[in-house]
Amino acid sequence: MADPKCSTRPRLMAFIALLFALFSTGSSTAQVPVLLWSSDGLPALAPSAAGHITSTDQLTAYLTSALGSGPRTVVLFLQDKLSKDDFTVFGGVFGNKQDSAFQNLEAALQTSSSSVTLPALEWSGSSAIPALLQEELGVSPLLVDADTLTHLSINSSASNLLLINLPYCTNAHKSCKEVLHDNDEIIGKVLSIMKDKNVKYTAVYTGSQPSRVISETSLSGQPVGRSLLQAAPPPSVKPPIMFNGTGGPCIMLWAQNLNISLSSTGAWIDLAADTPTLTGSFCNISNSQLVLTYASGYTLSFAMSQRFYPVSARNWFALDSVQLQASSLTASFGSRSIYAPAEYSYHCMSVSSFGDALLFPNSTNANASQWRLNFVDFQIQGFSLGNGTDFSYASDCAGFFTAGIWMGLLSSLLMLFIFVYGLHMIMQLHTMDRFDDPKGPSISVPQSE
CATH class of the missing domain: 2.40.160.110 (Porin)
Incomplete structure (x- = not known):
């Protein structure tokens, strides 16, 4: 009998190689990573050279070969924003595995029958990938969450496109790592539900838009050598x-x-x-x-x-x-x-x-x-x-007299009242008209009989 550790070792090495491919791609202005895995098998995809950017036409051709044979159930994990830098910063490839924000995702890629990673897909719009999957499957996406999926009956004899939206980090709430970890927990819960339902599926994890965009500027015409620090241009503000x-x-x-x-x-x-x-x-x-x-x-x-x-x-x-x-x-x-x-x-x-x-x-x-x-x-x-x-x-909506202003005014009035009361008490003090001098005659106080 083959050692199970030996059988999983090549798959683990393949997963690490895929993530290294994520990190080795060059910078581009508009690209998102796409991770696909399936419980029923995916056609092989020739590995691309480092820095290669997959076009939309290439992705369409691959989806046609992967989803064109018979009905398929596709689970699309669509995150608001995603870039390969998110795996670099918050993944556990180069550090402690237990500290990774993508533990369930890594486990799903390792244990799936086959997986495909596109490190850099040219980004053409927030609805590009859902539209491609909808066109290939011939069905409209069904927006669900983990709780809804538990009670949902899935017909395996027909194609299904299940859309699960995942947020991205904002400064108003949690840190990026906490949000990505919560998203990873949702992915793990959804995959567990699909396994319990005994439904064969193809999963896709990608972003609606890049979370980080690095502009490529030509060095030609740029002055070579040291230059003084210049103020960075103000960030662009989205129009109303x-x-x-x-x-x-x-x-x-x-x-x-x-x-x-x-x-x-x-x-x-x-x-x-x-x-x-x-x-x-x-x-x-x-x-x-x-x-x-x-x-x-x-x-x-x-x-x-x-x-x-x-x-x-x-x-x-x-x-x-x-x-x-x-x-x-x-x-x-x-x-x-x-x-x-x-x-x-x-x-x-x-x-x-x-x-x-x-x-x-x-x-x-x-x-x-x-x-x-x-x-x-x-x-x-x-x-x-x-x-x-x-x-x-x-x-x-914030009035002039906010809670902070009222607290400051009341505190100032209280301190002013204490100061005025103390000044009033000091002004009420009076000195004696005469004092007892020990070197001179004592003060005699006549007493009336």
Whole structure:
């Protein structure tokens, strides 16, 4: 009988060689790694030279040969961002295996019947790989998570495309290693569920876009030798989302992050990293609605209205509701204190549905309590756009007298009161008119009989 350790050693060496290929590729401006493995076998792929960038046509040809024979079940782990540097920094190839953020992924590649690694695939858009898989399988992707997959019945006689979105690290929440470790736990849980269901599958792990982009600049024409340090150019800022009505631009929205999460323990998904379509949006004098539809299957809708208030003698607009659609589920949230003068925009550093919430689940919608929303550095305007390209003056959600200002004022008033009271007590002190001199005659105090 063959030694099982001897049988797994070549596969382990092959996995290490694949990861070394990830690290040995040259820098490029737009590329994402793609890892494929299967429980049913994949066609062999000739190893590419170091620095080779796989084109979309080459990937299409390989997927045709790998998925073209009979029905297939494909599990697509689509991370918001991914680059080969993530494996270098957070993997355990060059260090301690126990410290790797990709333990379940490494185990899946080692134990699968076959695996293929494309260290550098040219990136052409966030929906390129899901579109290729959808075209090859002839089915639309089904957005699921680990909990949904447990109760899902999979028909092995037909092709299936299961899409599992994974977040990437943001400064607002966890560190990159913690997020990637959580994603790896989700991958391990999903693969365990597929094994328990006894379903043969092909898994794909990749990113919607690169997490790190290194620009390649030509050295020709560059001065050779030492030069003084120069200030780095300011980072580019993504443009706001703008909807054009019949009379021109009428709705604008910008956010650093549009984070959504299923339940209080679910992973965060940042929708702001992708470019949405605005189908279904509209605007008029009294109402406007911005509908953001993403390729990942999520839809965010912002409903706004404006009215005239006689007390202030001016028009005010308010964000009436936020609606989230995921697959066949709809979650609706109302808002509180999200309003501004109609000619202003509204800005807030954090608009969330938990904690000090500005959004709250509608009582008539049971699905809303299962989701969490957190919009970071959020700004929106639905009426009276100024020059059509920029936001109007922003009405910020943080008032002038914030909690910190009130604490400072109260502390200052308390210290002032103590100082005034002490000064008053000092001013009430009086000295004696006469003092007893031991060298002179003693003071006699006459006593009346």
